[in-house]
Amino acid sequence: MITVGVTGLPFVGKTKLMELVARYTGLDRIEERIIVKVPDSRLERLVEIYNPKKITPMEMEFMDAGSIDPTEDKVTTRTFSKLQEVDSVVIVIRAFESEAVPFVEGYEKPVDQLKGVLDIFLERDLKLLEGRIDRLKNAKRKLSNIEEIELSFLEKALAYLKENKNFIGFEMKSDERKMITGYSLMSMKPKVVLINKGENEDYEGKEEVLKIVKREEMGYTELPIGIAAELLELDEEDRKVFMEEYKVNEIDIEPLMKEIMKVSNLMVFYTAGEKEVHAWEVKRGSTALDVAGTIHSDIARGFIRAEIFSFDDIDREGSEKALKEKGLIRVVGKDHIVQDGDIVYIRFNV
Ligand SMILES: Nc1nc2c(ncn2[C@@H]2O[C@H](COP(=O)(O)OP(=O)(O)O)[C@@H](O)[C@H]2O)c(=O)[nH]1
Numbered sequence: 001m002i003t004v005g006v007t008g009l010p011f012v013g014k015t016k017l018m019e020l021v022a023r024y025t026g027l028d029r030i031e032e033r034i035i036v037k038v039p040d041s042r043l044e045r046l047v048e049i050y051n052p053k054k055i056t057p058m059e060m061e062f063m064d065a066g067s068i069d070p071t072e073d074k075v076t077t078r079t080f081s082k083l084q085e086v087d088s089v090v091i092v093i094r095a096f097e098s099e100a101v102p103f104v105e106g107y108e109k110p111v112d113q114l115k116g117v118l119d120i121f122l123e124r125d126l127k128l129l130e131g132r133i134d135r136l137k138n139a140k141r142k143l144s145n146i147e148e149i150e151l152s153f154l155e156k157a158l159a160y161l162k163e164n165k166n167f168i169g170f171e172m173k174s175d176e177r178k179m180i181t182g183y184s185l186m187s188m189k190p191k192v193v194l195i196n197k198g199e200n201e202d203y204e205g206k207e208e209v210l211k212i213v214k215r216e217e218m219g220y221t222e223l224p225i226g227i228a229a230e231l232l233e234l235d236e237e238d239r240k241v242f243m244e245e246y247k248v249n250e251i252d253i254e255p256l257m258k259e260i261m262k263v264s265n266l267m268v269f270y271t272a273g274e275k276e277v278h279a280w281e282v283k284r285g286s287t288a289l290d291v292a293g294t295i296h297s298d299i300a301r302g303f304i305r306a307e308i309f310s311f312d313d314i315d316r317e318g319s320e321k322a323l324k325e326k327g328l329i330r331v332v333g334k335d336h337i338v339q340d341g342d343i344v345y346i347r348f349n350v
């Protein structure tokens with residue numbers, strides 16, 4: 001399951017977002033962590049075709065990680081200890097107007113909020129790397145081979161991060177990647193910028209925000225969180241009326257989830273049969289063997305071959321039987337690259 005940490009400056013609508021997520025899943029109160037079923041039209045279509053006893057959608061866990069507060073280091077430190085645990089981060093930016101809600105001084109503009117949060121992320125990563133490098137360098141004993149390798153790699157990473165302010169384009173071998181993943185650096189986490197935009201159609205400085213989003217390879221979406229949370233309580237008729245009144249056309253968190261999937265470099269594959277239709281997430285570029293391992297390690301160990309067809313094919317043909325007749329089910333080996341939306345059946349032997 002993908003885990004998502006919600007953060008941003010104080011009073012931007014993080015708790016409100018958790019409230020929205022809670023309502024969306026039918027919870028009547030907010031919890032620090034909320035598990036959401038990811039809405040999925042392809043899954044729905046497969047359910048129609050297979051009529052299974054059990055349906056298992058993908059899930060995402062949202063966690064309120066708390067504020068990045070430029071005026072309160074302690075608050076920020078606590079937030080980082082929570083963000084350390086998550087796979088991806090949503091940065092909530094306030095673009096709604098309200099006399100009643102204060103700003104942290106100097107962070108009234110959305111673009112300044114975004115820059116502020118990213119600067120604090122970067123500063124924390126640099127400190128963390130410097131700290132580890134210092135500890136290795138000042139060790140009162142001879143470093144092991146592995147520690148020597150780690151030290152020289154960390155120095156290289158630190159220099160790159162100082163120069164580029166992010167790790168985009170930084171090349172790593174797979175063991176190096178593993179090593180640095182252990183540090184849970186903010187610079188390495190997939191990030192989505194969520195503009196809490198209130199009733200206004202647009203906001204000041206949007207172009208600048210989009211420029212930063214592009215440069216940092218982040219995801220981006222806009223949502224009037226406060227309004228969405230209110231409206232989710234109404235029935236559909238009333239909701240339509242109010243959406244027109246507030247001039248909002250999107251109150252759904254689906255686009256946010258899609259962005260999270262995208263920046264996390266994840267795709268979906270399905271297993272489908274009469275017993276169960278199940279949506280699974282895997283990294284893009286996964287092989288048939290990777291996919292087997294996602295389902296169960298035993299299935300990967302006993303892998304014989306995989307039978308694969310595309311969602312579009314079964315959507316069009318309407319049954320597995322029709323696919324078989326037309327020869328649209330492919331039999332593939334371990335190294336076959338699975339595509340987003342593929343339906344996979346693994347033959348295995350334990
Ligand atoms: N007008 C308006 N107020 C909002 C919106 N989102 C949040 N708020 C209010 O702003 C204040 C701070 O929101 P909260 O979610 O607690 O912010 P957090 O500190 O980021 O968790 C609360 O009083 C919210 O009711 C919004 O979209 N519009």
Ligand SMILES: [Mg+2]
Nearest residue numbers: 014015016066
């Ligand atoms: Mg809060």
